Amino acid sequence: MEKKNNTSDKSSAGSARSGSGNKATMKSSQLMELFEDGLKDIYWAEKALLKAMPKMTKNATSEELIEALTSHLEETKGQITRLEEVFALIKVKAEAKKCDAMEGLIEEASGIMEDCEKGSMRDAGIIAAAQKVEHYEIASYGTLRQFAETLGLTDVEVLLATTLQEEKEADLKLSDVAMAAINVEAAGEPA
Numbered sequence: 015m016e017k018k019n020n021t022s023d024k025s026s027a028g029s030a031r032s033g034s035g036n037k038a039t040m041k042s043s044q045l046m047e048l049f050e051d052g053l054k055d056i057y058w059a060e061k062a063l064l065k066a067m068p069k070m071t072k073n074a075t076s077e078e079l080i081e082a083l084t085s086h087l088e089e090t091k092g093q094i095t096r097l098e099e100v101f102a103l104i105k106v107k108a109e110a111k112k113c114d115a116m117e118g119l120i121e122e123a124s125g126i127m128e129d130c131e132k133g134s135m136r137d138a139g140i141i142a143a144a145q146k147v148e149h150y151e152i153a154s155y156g157t158l159r160q161f162a163e164t165l166g167l168t169d170v171e172v173l174l175a176t177t178l179q180e181e182k183e184a185d186l187k188l189s190d191v192a193m194a195a196i197n198v199e200a201a202g203e204p205a
Contacts, residue, residue, distance in 0.1 A: 049161040050106055053097065056154045058110035060094050063147065066120045070144065073127045076137045078191045083144070086184045093177045100170050119147050134199035141192045148185040155181055 067090065071083040101108035123143035130136040155178040162171040 043165075045161060046165060049158065049165060050104070051111065052154065052158050052161070053100060053106075054109050054111035055113045056151070056158065057094070057097050057101075057108065059113040059116035059151070059154070060090055060097065061110055062113070062116050062120060064090050064094065066123065070123060070127070070140050073132075074137055074140055075133055076191065076196055078194065079137050079141065079188075079196065082184070082187045082191050083140075085187075089180050089184065093180065096173050096177055100173050103170050103173075104167065115150055116147070119143070119150060122146070134196050137196045138192065138200040141188050141196065145185055145188050148181055148188065151181045152178065152185065 064087070067083055067087045071080055071087070074080045074083060098108045123140070126139035126143050127136060130139040155174055159171055159174040159178055162168075162174055
């Protein structure tokens with residue numbers, strides 16, 4: 015991201031924006047540019063995850079894990095729609111910008127599934143990989159929600175807070191599934 019000097023020249027992002035449901039406007043700022051960049055990043059991440067999650071589900075053996083992954087796949091579809099609403103509220107085209115972090119996390123998950131024997135060991139690996147994804151998403155949505163609050167984008171903040179809560183709940187669900195049996199079973203399997 016390039017640094018801008020303090021001149022009266024404004025970029026296309028400098029047009030007035032509203033997203034708070036009132037007549038408040040948002041002028042161009044470095045924070046707004048960072049916010050838009052973050053939205054494009056997480057939009058790509060969610061779309062990539064939408065493609066990767068069925069492979070994780072297919073490789074899982076625990077019914078509880080399959081249910082948790084399937085449920086979160088449906089939530090992810092809603093989160094993508096919610097992000098598109100955010101883009102519309104700030105009057106920016108919904109564009110995905112490659113998210114190197116999510117790409118790496120998905121590659122790591124694929125490696126874990128290839129390296130682990132089918133059963134509780136692979137399930138434990140899938141949970142570990144999925145929780146890394148959730149933690150990345152929690153960090154991303156938490157930051158974006160805070161940016162929206164700072165920028166006065168009330169309606170946007172509410173949408174992002176909803177997704178943030180879903181990500182936190184998905185992480186807790188994965189922990190519950192792991193601790194209920196999978197990690198214990200995997201610990202008992204010979205290496």
